Amino acid sequence: MSIWYxxxxxxxxxxxxxxxxLLLAFIGYCVYIKYVHMKYDHIPGPPRESFFLGNSPAIRRVMARDGNGHDLFLEWAERYGSVYRIHVLHYVLVCTTSPEAxxxxxxxxxxxxxxxxxxxxxxxxxQRFFGNGxxxxxxxxQWYKQRRVMDHAFSCLYLRSLMGTFNERVEMLMTKLSDFADRKVETNMLEQVNYVTLDVITKVAFGMDLELLENTSLFPKAIETCLKGMIYNIRLVFFQFNPKNWPFVKEVREACKLLRSTGAQWIxxxxxxxxxxxxxxxxxxxxxxxxxxxEEGMTKDDEEVMLDNFVTFFIAGQETTANQxxxxxxxxARHPDILDKAxxxxxxxxxxxxxxxxDDLGKLVYLSQVLKETLRMYPTAPGTSRCLPTDMVIDGVHIPAGTIAMFSSYVSCRLDKFFKDPMEFNPDRxxxxxxxxxxxxxxxxxxxxxxLGKNFAQMEAKVVMAKLLQRFDFTLTPGQSFDILDVGTLRPKSGVVCSIRHRKQGA
Structure with a gap:
């Protein structure tokens, strides 16, 4: 017999x-999934579409048509009640709208x-993104140490000192809108407020001037790409392993590198x-x-944590406010009576x-109501999650220890048991x-x-909206949708395209 034999x-x-x-591992995985099913089957929820994939096919269908995944969660909350479960592979998420929980x-x-x-x-x-920010x-x-130091950057005294920067940067937006009004050019308002909020955060938070209203930059595209990649990474666990997705995966990695390399230079x-x-x-x-x-002798991990927080504040300080x-x-624009009152x-x-x-900001009480109602209907950061380290009972349903609990402000705020006529935009709430x-x-x-930055965000939003209402009339161009685009944060799918006109004196 030869050696080859x-x-x-x-x-x-x-x-x-x-x-x-491999067969043993596969059988073991199947047994584990069955065990997970049995562990959570007492909790109401949508039927699993697949033994292995659970409810992820339904989520994938929504994402494939650029739909809003939170509308699916709302549908399930209305159907299955205040506590329901979602299966994704061997993971189980328990969603709840119980105020007590x-x-x-x-x-x-x-x-x-x-x-x-x-x-x-x-x-x-x-590619490292938020890391341990x-x-x-x-x-x-670790969180408490970071938060305690960061609080100084959001103190009331420091926020007061930012009014000059807020005014300066928003005036640049007003100049740009004035040009659109003069030329009678329709404008994508989401794009314009994205530029001004990014200008504000880079100036106020990092001492840098991008002046995006006057110049082009790769940053807005990089942020949008990272956010889109984030939602795919969370909801579709195997997304990166599909070869047809590799070009987009590469684009996301490059966008992350751009943000972190910029942060490294600024730091x-x-x-x-x-x-x-x-x-x-x-x-x-x-x-x-x-x-x-x-400030000296930092380890590689120390440097990475600084970049983690740079990316966190860079994105969180801009994206959600612009969408709001x-x-x-x-x-x-859809409610002229509310517009007139504001x-x-x-x-x-x-x-x-x-x-x-x-002090002017504190006197704009109705405008505050308008902004709060906007966040009720469109919470731009729509939810959060926590781990339950011990067994818990929510509205009579036993939740096992180790469960991931999901909380969606979007879902809660669109349930009529909490808000009468929830789809009506009503600032008087x-x-x-x-x-x-x-x-x-x-x-x-x-x-x-x-x-941490909620007061910062609402100050900025008030300045932008007050100056806009002070100087311009705006109407939505016909034919655009009012759909919501879910990219981790929520934004108007249409971009809110408006015709801008100067307000007549005394109007």
């Missing part, structure tokens, strides 16, 4: 052993961010300024450096002033004398891990 026999035996162990879990620090979401946001298709870090002590420049004793602002960039706890503004413009308040409070003061919704309205999340 023995090699063939040996290879066949090795292959047989490998196939045997929302209060218990989100208001407490003993329910950590879930590991599944952390892993899907830590990197995008192998403030939004995603799981360890409470380096600021560290040099700090080391030389220069007068540096107490902005987010300075706080990001201080959050690590040392676009939705607000869309709804005001405009009258603006005229009464700021008149023809160019620069708004911090948030009148100071109206009853406050009980743990079902949380566009900035709740509790210790609520959004």
């Amino acid at each position: 023995f090699i063939f026999i040996l290879a066949a035996h090795i292959l047989g052993i490998l196939l045997f162990f 929302i209060k218990e879990v989100l208001m407490s620090s003993k329910y950590p961010k879930d590991l599944f979401l952390h892993n899907r946001l830590f990197n995008l298709f192998g 403030l939004v995603t870090v799981i360890d409470h002590n 380096h420049n600021r560290k040099v300024a700090i080391k030389s004793g220069g007068n540096v602002p107490k902005d987010i960039l300075t706080q990001i450096i201080k959050a690590v706890g040392k 503004l676009a939705f607000c413009i869309m709804e005001l 405009r009258k308040e603006v005229d009464d409070v700021i008149g023809r002033k160019r620069d708004m003061s911090y 948030f009148h100071p004398d109206s009853p406050k919704p009980y743990y079902c309205y949380y566009p900035f999340s709740l509790g210790p891990r609520s959004c």
Whole structure:
């Protein structure tokens, strides 16, 4: 017998052993999935479409047509009640709209961010994204250390000092809109408010001038690409393994690299300024450096955490506010009576002033209601999740320890058991004398891990909307949809295309 015969026999035996162990692993995985099904089958929820894939085919169909996944979750909440389960492979998510559960879990620090979401946001298709930044870090002590330092960049005193920058950057938007009005050119308002919010965050948070309203930049596209990649990475676990998706996966990785390489350069420049004793602002960039706890001798991991927070604030500080503004413009254009009431308040409070003061913002009570109602119908960061470390009973349903619990402000705020006529845009729901919704309205999340920048975001939104209402009339161009595009955050699919006109004096 030749040596090749023995090699063939040996290879066949090795292959047989490998196939045997693969078969055992497959059988073991099937048994585990069956165990998971039995563990959660007492919880109501949509029927699984596949033994292995669970409910992910339904989610995939929605995403394939650029639909809003949260409308599917809303449909399931209406059908199955305040507690229901979703199966994705061997993962089970329990969604709840129970105000008592929302209060218990989100208001407490003993329910950590879930590991599944952390892993899907830590990197995008192998390229580090949010990492262990403030939004995603799981360890409470690490989170608390970062949050305590970052609080200084969002203190009331510091926010007051930003009014000059807010006024300056929003005036640039007003100039651009004035040009559109003069030329009678229709404009995509989502695109314009994206530019101004990105200009604001880069100037206020990082001390840099992009001036996107006057120049082009790769940043808006990079952010959009990362967000789209994020939602695919979370909801379609095997997305990156499909060869037809590889060009997009590569694009997402390059977008992440662009954001992080830019952050590395900006952080380096600021560290040099700090080391030389220069007068540096107490902005987010300075706080990001201080959050690590040392300015010299940083480890590679320290550098990565700084970049994690750079990307976190860069995206979170721009994207959600821009989307809120676009939705607000869309709804005001659809409701002339509400628009007139908001405009009258603006005229009464700021008149023809160019620069708004911090005190002016507090007097724009009805505009605040409009912005809150916008976030009720269109919570741009629509939900959050937590891990339940112990068994829990929610509305009479037993939830096993280790379960990932999902909370959707979008779903809660569109249920008529919490809001009468939920699809009606009605700012009076948030009148100071109206009853406050009980743990079902949380566009900035709740509790210790609520959004750090919510006051910053609403200040900025008020300045933009007040100046827009002060100077321009706007109408929606016919034929566009009012659909919602779900890219992790929610944005108007149409872009809110408007015809802009100068307001007539005295109008």
